[in-house]
Amino acid sequence: MxxxxxxxxxxxxxxxxxxxxxxAGEPLPVSKEYWNDPSFVSSFNGSYKINARIEPTVSSEQRAMLVQVQERMKKGLRESALSLLVNSSLTKSSAALLYNRGNIELELGKSEEAIKSYKLALERFPSFRRAFKNLGTAYIQLSEYDEAEKALREAVKLGELDGSTLGLLGYCYLQNEQYASALQAYKMAQLTEPDVIDWKAGLAQCLGEVGDDEEALALLKEVVEARPTETSYQLLLVNIQLKLELEEDAIAGLELLRKQGLLxxxxxxxxxxxxxxxxxxxxxxxxxxxxxxxxxxxxxxxxxxxxxxxxxxxxxxxxxxxxxxxxxxxxxxxxxxxxxxxxxxxxxxxxxxxxxxxxxxxxxxxPLDGEALLMLAGVKAGEKDYEHAALLYERAEKIPAVQYRALVESAKVLVTQKRYKSALQQLIAAQELQPSDSLEKYLNAVESLAKSW
Structure with missing residues (x-):
């Protein structure tokens, strides 16, 4: 047959x-909006300040340098402030000045230079936790997530538990498919930054990955309502809707993006x-x-x-x-x-x-294209060129991806030829390979024919 x-x-x-x-549920990027989010800006700007209790001390000369830098930064003269630090002989030996140089470089989009500055600062003061945090941020902007994770974990070990650090750490875990760790980090980030949409979106994606689709769906609806033009959020919502077999909702979401020219x-x-x-x-x-x-x-x-x-x-x-x-x-x-x-x-x-x-x-x-072998074998069988079909099925049976189907289809062709015993051998082999009730019934029927033939 x-x-x-x-x-x-x-x-x-x-x-x-x-x-x-x-x-595919790929990890969402940290949105462009996050880098301008008041929570991140406040956290990053605060990192210019000195916390003498837990961070490197500065000499009077270094403090005077920082005052000059801050004055230029207030006027928006970032390149000038950076030049002051780069050309000062004080910077090379000061963890605080190297760290501030890294901050300005990061603000100017010079992530690779910022990484070098933060690393030099850490060589001079190994427990400089904000340097670890900003080093992780620089690595994320270069999509180097393994290195970012290491730096952020060090910051957390040293007591940096603000939402920005924990949220970015969760993002790194998500990139590395460590969903349970990402879930925990995002939840902790939300405690201190409950309104940051990126953490809600990341948490929703983690929930989807660990199978809590209903909660992920509820959270994503909030995320999409907050940022309706963010394509990645809408697509993540679509992914969850498809998992929950809400196809009409998924189609509506995709059509909305299409009408906006975003699909x-x-x-x-x-x-x-x-x-x-x-x-x-x-x-x-x-x-x-x-x-x-x-x-x-x-x-x-x-x-x-x-x-x-x-x-x-x-x-x-x-x-x-x-x-x-x-x-x-x-x-x-x-x-x-x-x-x-x-x-x-x-x-x-x-x-x-x-x-x-x-x-x-x-x-x-x-020559090892199993699908083409099966199709061609079916054509030859339909033309009653059974010898050619048998050779093609035999070749297909040696290819693991199509072995089961080759055994079943060749058995059907053998049944049309009334070669029931040979068909039975094929079906037994197929049933051993991939047992099923439907195949068992067909096998029993062919076995009855073989006995009566």
Missing amino acids: IPTFKESICYLTAIAGIAPAAF EGRNLSLLASLYLRDEDLRMAKPVIAELQKSLSAESVASFLRTINEVVTIAEWEYAGELLEVVSAVDKNSKDQNTENRIKAFVLIQKGEEGAVELLEKVLESD
Whole structure:
């Protein structure tokens, strides 16, 4: 028995060689707004001040230098203040002056220079906790999260427990997929900075990662309401809604971003996919048209995934039109093979010629392409070229990713030939590999035929 369309379509995603569209829960960036948030600005500006009880002492000369620096900073003359510190012979030996030099460099966006200044300050005063904190901040701005985590942890060990430090530490943990630690850090950050949206968003993402989706959803609604134009927050909300199977809400959120011109790339693909899974081609078409406008070698894999979704609702003509668009785009060999597999599947379902040639091209490019082997074997079996089909199934059985399906499909073909004992052997092997009740029933039925034949 050759697989029906409905049976084949269950495997179409795999045949296409691409995963269903989905939003990956990547760690959110610290928003641009946070660096201007009053909580961070207040904390950072306060770091210029000297806390003589726990930090390096300054001589009268160094204090006089800091007064000059502060006067220039009050006038907004940051470059002038930095020049004063860079050119002073006092700076090299003073942890406090090196630290202030790092602060100004960080404000001016010179993160790498700031790191060097903070490290020099720490060499001269190893327990300088605010230097550790600001060193961590500089590393975060360079996306060096491992180093940032080390610095921030040192600051916490030395007693730096303000919301800014704990929130940024939580962010580093989140980047490194240490969700339980991130969750704890974000909760502590919220105790001292309850209104900072970044900490709420980070906490919500952690809750989603540890499976507390309902609480994450409630928190994200607050976050999105506070910052409705922040794309990453809305997308995180969509991700949680999809996990909770709230597809209509997810579609509404994606459409809101699309109407604002804030939806692009794979998230446009996700919206198209959601419409297509509801078999709503009318709503999907405008979204696909937007994807088509920006089609390139880099986005072709995502576009092929969208075509795959069109195929799953049996819209052969429209799928053919989209495949024509893709054929004009430069592709790597992997994407070309994916295109050829989808084309072959469409041709098979339409009963048209050309599928064999396309699948042979795929196998010429990649002899271990299990999906192409299975499709070609199915075509040959349909043509009653059972010997050729058997050879193809045998090759596919040696490929772990498709071994189970190869065993089952070859068994079905053997049943059509009334070779029940051979089919039974294949089914037993498949059941051992991946047990299921449905396969057990089919196996028992074939076993009964084998005994009576």
